[in-house]
Amino acid sequence: MLSRRTFLSTAAAFAFTGPVGARSRLQKSPTIDAARLRRRLEHLSTFGRPEGGTFGSGVSRVAYSDADRAARAWLLDEMRGTGLTPRVDPVGNIFATWPSSAVSSDASRQLPILFGSHIDSVPTGGNFDGDLGTLASLEAIQAVQAAKIATRRPLEIVLWAHEESTAFGRGTAASRIVAGDLQAGDLDQMWNGLRRGDAIRRIGGDPARAEEAVRRPGTWHAYLELHIEQGGTLEERKVAIGIVEGIVSIHRYDGQITGVANHAGTTPMAERQDALIAASQLTLAVREAVTARPGRQVGTVGRLEVTPNSPNVIPGQVMLSVELRDLSEEVLRSLAEDIRARAALIARDTRTEIALSLASRNPPALAHAPVQQAIARATDRAGLTAMRLPSGAGHDAQMIAALCPMGMIFVPSIGGISHSPRELTTWEDCARGAAVLLDAVLDIDSRDTI
Amino acid sequence: MLSRRTFLSTAAAFAFTGPVGARSRLQKSPTIDAARLRRRLEHLSTFGRPEGGTFGSGVSRVAYSDADRAARAWLLDEMRGTGLTPRVDPVGNIFATWPSSAVSSDASRQLPILFGSHIDSVPTGGNFDGDLGTLASLEAIQAVQAAKIATRRPLEIVLWAHEESTAFGRGTAASRIVAGDLQAGDLDQMWNGLRRGDAIRRIGGDPARAEEAVRRPGTWHAYLELHIEQGGTLEERKVAIGIVEGIVSIHRYDGQITGVANHAGTTPMAERQDALIAASQLTLAVREAVTARPGRQVGTVGRLEVTPNSPNVIPGQVMLSVELRDLSEEVLRSLAEDIRARAALIARDTRTEIALSLASRNPPALAHAPVQQAIARATDRAGLTAMRLPSGAGHDAQMIAALCPMGMIFVPSIGGISHSPRELTTWEDCARGAAVLLDAVLDIDSRDTI
Secondary structure, three states, X not given: OOOOOOOOEOOOOOOOOOOOOXXXXXXXXXXXXXXXXXXXXXXXXXXXXXXXXXXXXOEOOOOOOHHHHHHHHHHHHHHHHOOOOOEEOOOOOEEEEEOOOOOOOOHHHOOOEEEEEEOOOOOOEOOOOOHHHHHHHHHHHHHHHHHOOOOOOOEEEEEEOOOOOOOOOOOOOHHHHHOOOOOOOHHHOEEOOEEHHHHHHHOOOOHHHHHHHOOOOOOOOEEEEEXXXXXXXXXXXXXXXXXXXXXXXXXXXXXXXXXXXXXXXOOOHHHOOOHHHHHHHHHHHHXXXXXXXXXOOEEEOOOEEEEOOOOOEEOOEEEEEEEXXXXXXXXXXXXXXXXXXXXXXXXXXXXXXXXXXEEEEEOOEEOOHHHHHHHHHHHHHOOOOEEEEEEOOOOHHHHHOOOOOEEEEEEOOHHHOOOOOOOOOOHHHHHHHHHHHHHHHHHHHOOOOO | OOOOOOOOEOOOOOOOOOOOOOOOOOOOOOEOOHHHHHHHHHHHOXXXXXXXXXXXXXXXXXXXXXXXXXXXXXXXXXXXXXXOOOEEOOOOOEEEEEOXXXXXXXXXXXXXXXXXXXXXXXXXXXXXXXXXXXXXXXXXXXXXXXXXXXXXXXXXXXXXXXOOOOXXXXXXXXXXXXXXXXXXXXXXXXXXXXXXXXXXXXXXXXXXXXXXXXXXOOOOOEEEEEEEOOOOHHHHHOOOEEEEEEEOEEEEEEEEEEOOOEXXXXXXXXXXXXXXXXXXXXXXXXXXXXXXXXXXXXXXXXXXXXXXXXXXXXXXXXXXEEEEEEOOHHHHHHHHHHHHHHHXXXXXXXXXXXXXXXXXXXXXXXXXXXXXXXXXXHHHHOOOOEEEXXXXXXXXXXXXOOOOOEEEEEEOOHHHOOOOOOOOOOHHHHHHHHHHHXXXXXXXXXXXXX
């Protein structure tokens, strides 16, 4: 039985040193098998692959689909093949635990360290979003098994069901239920003629026992998730690893701009009250407000509808969405204030009315500082460059942050492209991410407290 | 039999003098019966009036509808009641001629002076668009009848069928066929399950003989049309009569803006290629280009469609319409050049592609200068203020300008509102417009040549 002091090397043979306090007693190093990780990513990509496609052709593996079911069945087999005993929770999440084997007297009382991701995709999605974090987690467990590392705490991997908001719309991820958000009627939601409860049954869940899927704070010691960045920051800055500071808060506003629809031929320019002129100014004002201050906040007008939307009629009304994202809700509130002030000036100048109402608000999920530090140490030991950055996209980690300390590891997305068959991360970066995940898990395990 | 020298007074008792050269021999003055004109406008408004509505409630009298048919039947009766013998041409236009009764030896060789308008409406339209010009024309004939005026030329009134572009889409007015624009398949157009040929039969036309509705240049001596302005210029400037310089040319462009659709959360502001940002700048640039030069040209972005149009996706593509109107096509070409230059800068700055392609082009229809002068003299004699202005809206006069000298008279639209139940012109302005129409017709008749 090896010491619980643990070590890292990747298949790409990066420089490494053991975790803090363990440098003097190197023994067998747990190692990510980069070739096996790649083979599994390639195999997983066949489930939901378009007819006649290859690995780069992307995937349509929407939650609860036949492709999703087949991929899950294959992954259950892969887990069992490593000696794990996977179990499906009542809402379809798959968990598998590698028990602690430390001689420590308190081992049985230690909470597991959880890590994983998802394998469902958006329609015509890519081959890395979710897949990488899921298969890297299995790889990390296998590395521990192969190195015969004794951990203080059980290691638990998870495949979250239904992460993408395609099926049954937004805010319905199975991890949300695990975090306690199960509301009356949730299981009766309909999508494409399918009841959500029946969909859950299709992937081996038991909707009648859905409440048992809810977990309490105190279930896990920490949660880690490796994921592709889905943005272009790491690639652009030539940084190998992103240490996620948190998952941004999203404040979404509905804008309604009311002008006067009128004849596009008979109404002189000076007499117009053109709702689209106001909407155009507002769209640019959102961008100006967002970029006027330092920081990584983003703001988007993604939806815009004109009424009556006819070439020969001056637009009388425009509805649009204003979505603001940042880790700090204070920043979002201040931005909204700025945008409201600009909107008031625009309304006055264009003689229109502009109403902005808060349509939805997702709070941020901050990554726990000690988990970020563990990831930073793992990155340092691997000799990799790293930077802190927020996640602009939502992840299961966002939900699980309500239950335990959470951290995420990002690897570069080439061109920042995601939710597209063109989604791409190099095999080397996949292996690097898996190695950092493994070492960060062992780093956290090596400490008494987080 | 009175002299062909003719005179004007309105029921509102405006000051007047006879037409040029006839001031010394005042006899019985032809007079618009303002009260009868009002009664007829009120009665006409009942055909297509919304349930429980009153005169101000507007009208839905779409071409070929039951309301249109009933209103036409009533108007045919009114014409017959004045001693006219109306006839329906093969495409549904109604003509009625009051024969010349001058002793002039060349009377039989004189071409008729035509004047009229339409009574079909847009859905939920107003009570003056078309109705005023149609009923004022009948009123003008009755004034001539009552005053026993001998005209040199026959006076012919017309009710154009299907002026509004609601039924069967744009560019299908019956006056267009009269002007020679009858194309294969036109009568087979479908709208709301109705074939256009069958629709024409519903209003008394004979689609099998549609080609006989086509008239040649040389059919009429001149064409005049009284219409509400449908814009706010006359009211704003407190001018009673608009002397139309012509009906504007319309150049319509389709704009296609191609950016890169991307995740609204993970794509930093600086890396975006947001098609809606470019479209907003272009929409404002159209307005800037149009207002940067003196003149009455107008430009409108009336239609705009975003793809994928989702709050959480940066817009990847925008399609929009750019419609430019002016009497001068040279101005429109120059404007388009200006807009293209601005679009190129916007495309560069936003890293998008902007394509602008000419989608349709209607040439202008200039009002004949001598007809404008006749209207100006009539306005002077009535002691009314007048101004020249273009018509930004299309009218049947636009088509008939291809067959004979054309002129139009505008009266103020309160608030510039049209194609709306809120369309409103005062009774006094209705009577003034009818009186100017009458006097201008007689002025043109009084001259050997136009």
